[in-house]
Amino acid sequence: MAAAEGGEPTRIMVAVNESTIKGYPHASISSRGAFEWTLKKIVRSNTSGFKLLFLHVQVPDEDGFDDMDSIFASPQDFRTMKHRDKIRGLHLLEYFVKQCHEIGVACEAWVKKGDPKEIICYEVKRVQPDFLVVGSRGLGPFQKVFVGTVSEFCVKHADCPVIAIKRNASQTPQDPVDD
């Protein structure tokens, strides 16, 4: 057996989300950590050997929160809101795509709406990456009860190998549920 020379790049899906503290267009600490880990430990200098597939799943409820005080007077207002949500998601992806572009790693990025854990597993089935990288807040069992963990669900249910990258302890915000 020989290590692969050239051929199809390894396709890594990276699930990313926005910061719960700063909101769009800021990436969460764990998303950024997972992305940087992938570059540093897997891609390394072999930029032509990999292709990163960024998936951002917008949670309808959460994303609508900022609009609680908005007044919707016409169907156009709703369209405007939806349009704005979409733009925010795109700005988040721009952060990752820009960095890939700078270091010369091929990538694709897209936004979906729904329950992140379900959508990520669905997209894995559809896109068939070689493996999936997800960030994880590294919460304890007590905290997990309240927030659920997307990473654990994906490790169990995604149809491809999954690697969960825990957030650095030094980067944990005051409330560890934040990210």
Place this chain on the structure above:
Amino acid sequence: MAAAEGGEPTRIMVAVNESTIKGYPHASISSRGAFEWTLKKIVRSNTSGFKLLFLHVQVPDEDGFDDMDSIFASPQDFRTMKHRDKIRGLHLLEYFVKQCHEIGVACEAWVKKGDPKEIICYEVKRVQPDFLVVGSRGLGPFQKVFVGTVSEFCVKHADCPVIAIKRNASQTPQDPVDD
């Protein structure tokens, strides 16, 4: 940020075991699968960027099974048996080390005795690899009850990112508990 150029190689620990069907020195289907996946999807042509750390944990009970019919007449007989077990483990590791050597990937390999899941997590703490690759038989929930799964334990408890590589469905032996 730039992708790492040179610098310390990424250290990947790969937990390997022998085939339950063929025994030593044959590697299990899932160990071999995890190893080949790591070369093909992660290392690729970047052979100088990675170092593989092969850990084989011998299970005292299982390994002693072949000796059930042996007659131990002196302390020397026990020493001989222990020596033979060790040799078998080394032959297993030789399989992996030889392939790494042929393609030019740095590696280290060693044998430990004990409960694989506990020892793997202990060795992760001690050796601090960048991540751990474990093969998995991909058993269903019913089969898992009886055999336990080292991979699931490591995903939960190892002090580093873990990627579990499921055995190919086409490589499943008649009894899926075999490997």
